[in-house]
Amino acid sequence: MTDLLDAVELETGNAPTWSVLWLHGLGADGNDFAPIVPELVRPGWPALRFVFPHAPVRPVTINNGMRMRAWYDIAGTDFANRADAAGVDQSIAQVEVLLAREGERGIAPSNMLLAGFSQGGAITLAAGVRRQVPLAGLVALSTYLPGADSLASFASAAARAQPVFMGHGTSDPVVLTSYGQRSAQALADNGFSVEWHTYPMAHSVCAEEIRDLGDWMSQRFG
Numbered sequence: 001m002t003d004l005l006d007a008v009e010l011e012t013g014n015a016p017t018w019s020v021l022w023l024h025g026l027g028a029d030g031n032d033f034a035p036i037v038p039e040l041v042r043p044g045w046p047a048l049r050f051v052f053p054h055a056p057v058r059p060v061t062i063n064n065g066m067r068m069r070a071w072y073d074i075a076g077t078d079f080a081n082r083a084d085a086a087g088v089d090q091s092i093a094q095v096e097v098l099l100a101r102e103g104e105r106g107i108a109p110s111n112m113l114l115a116g117f118s119q120g121g122a123i124t125l126a127a128g129v130r131r132q133v134p135l136a137g138l139v140a141l142s143t144y145l146p147g148a149d150s151l152a153s154f155a156s157a158a159a160r161a162q163p164v165f166m167g168h169g170t171s172d173p174v175v176l177t178s179y180g181q182r183s184a185q186a187l188a189d190n191g192f193s194v195e196w197h198t199y200p201m202a203h204s205v206c207a208e209e210i211r212d213l214g215d216w217m218s219q220r221f222g
Helices: 034-040 085-104 119-128 148-153 177-189 207-221
Strands: 007-011 018-023 048-053 057-060 066-069 112-117 137-141 164-169 194-199
Touching: 007 034, 018 085, 018 119, 034 048, 034 207, 048 085, 085 112, 085 119, 112 119, 119 137, 137 207, 148 177, 164 177, 164 207, 177 194, 194 207
Parallel strands: 018 048, 018 112, 112 137, 137 164, 164 194
Antiparallel strands: 007 048, 057 066
């Protein structure tokens, strides 16, 4: 049985009708993106529950085996073999448990957004493209899709109904912009609706990106 991960939770109003599950990057934790909520949320949006889970602590090969919060091990920097497949599968299962709990709390999948930054964004995409019941959308920031070059072999038909927002820095030294572009192109080629943005930044987020994401989220809320 897959454990329910601990998480930081923030609600923007009473009795939330939407959930946003947001996955942090390598070495961070669920507190990392909580401060973005007041910058992102707009008047007139429905009440949201933001769930920021903490990834498990594990040794990370590329960081000399140091133990840190990580959604999967990283053995190298090349696009094809960057992500440890077993770790990705484990994290997808943990994400599914968290999404199921939101369902138990009264939120339909059609009112759930799955988001992530860097490693968290990789898991967002990996979990999202395998969904048998589509979510309202996927948000992938400064990231890539593990196994993008063979996406057709594992993407579900239902998952293609999910719109995807992707943002990336043009001078990102951690996850190269080309990795994000290749993933966005693979998603588009496989029938996903992808909104791709680049920004003059490194491996981070910026005010312009938050604004664009807010515009995209407003479309989801109708």
